[in-house]
Each structure stands twice: as structure tokens, then as C-alpha cells.
Amino acid sequence: MTISTILMAFFVLFAVGLTWFFVYYFGNPVLENPDGIAKVVGNCGDTMEIGLKFKDGRVENTHHWSNGCSFSKNCVQTAASLARAKTIEELKQINMVSIMDEVGQLPETHLHCAQLAEITLQRSVENYLKSSQQTVVSGTKS
Numbered sequence: 001m002t003i004s005t006i007l008m009a010f011f012v013l014f015a016v017g018l019t020w021f022f023v024y025y026f027g028n029p030v031l032e033n034p035d036g037i038a039k040v041v042g043n044c045g046d047t048m049e050i051g052l053k054f055k056d057g058r059v060e061n062t063h064h065w066s067n068g069c070s071f072s073k074n075c076v077q078t079a080a081s082l083a084r085a086k087t088i089e090e091l092k093q094i095n096m097v098s099i100m101d102e103v104g105q106l107p108e109t110h111l112h113c114a115q116l117a118e119i120t121l122q123r124s125v126e127n128y129l130k131s132s133q134q135t136v137v138s139g140t141k142s
Contacts, residue, residue: 031063036128071110075117
């Protein structure tokens with residue numbers, strides 16, 4: 001193996017990694033000042049985060065993140081996707097079954113991923129409701 005072959009392999013791997021980073025980063029940008037946000041750690045050790053931005057009583061934009069397995073990432077992405085354009089009452093109807101319907105068949109050992117995504121979504125809704133109540137009480141919102 002020559003030095004040029006090693007360098008070429010390094011640059012190809014670097015380009016692939018850099019491309020993946022930019023696709024992931026620009027495909028799922030972090031929400032600035034989300035209206036509701038939650039970060040939940042499951043019993044398995046996976047962490048999920050969902051941020052919600054509301055406009056006119058509906059979810060305008062979402063942010064999701066997970067450090068878990070591919071099943072966790074798919075479930076949290078699906079939960080965030082299902083939340084878009086929904087009202088609070090519609091958000092409260094999203095559960096692990098509706099997430100699994102969208103994700104597809106999960107192995108029995110990973111059903112908790114859908115449950116963790118549901119919990120994370122519902123806690124971000126609770127966070128939004130709690131923060132919007134506080135702003136109404138303090139008089140900054142009408």
C-alpha cells in the first residue's frame with residue numbers, strides 16, 4: 001500500500017463523513033428558542049429530545065435528536081414529523097401505537113423506543129403548556 005493510496009482513502013472517508021454531517025445538520029436544524037422542549041433518558045440509556053415551535057395554535061416546526069440506536073432515531077424522527085401542523089389536542093392523541101404505525105414493525109426488544117418517543121413528545125407539549133401559562137400569568141401574553 002502506497003502513501004498516495006492511504007491519503008486517497010483518507011480523503012474519501014473524510015468527504016463521506018463531512019457530507020453526512022452537512023446533510024444531517026441542515027436536514028434537522030436546531031430550533032432557536034423553542035416554545036416547548038423536552039429531553040428524556042430511557043431505561044435503556046438512550047436519550048431523546050424534541051423541540052416544538054408553535055404559530056397560531058399549531059406546531060409550525062420541530063427539532064428532534066437522539067443518541068440511541070437506529071430504532072430510537074427513527075421513532076423520535078417519526079414523533080416529531082407527526083407533530084408538525086398539529087394542535088395541542090391532536091398532539092395529545094399521538095402515542096406509541098401511532099408512532100409504530102408510521103415506523104413499521106419494530107423488534108419486540110425495541111418497542112420501548114416508540115414509548116420513549118411518545119413520552120418525549122408529550123413532555124415537550126407539557127413544557128409548552130407550562131411556559132405559555134406562566135407568560136399569561138405574568139402578563140406578557142394576552
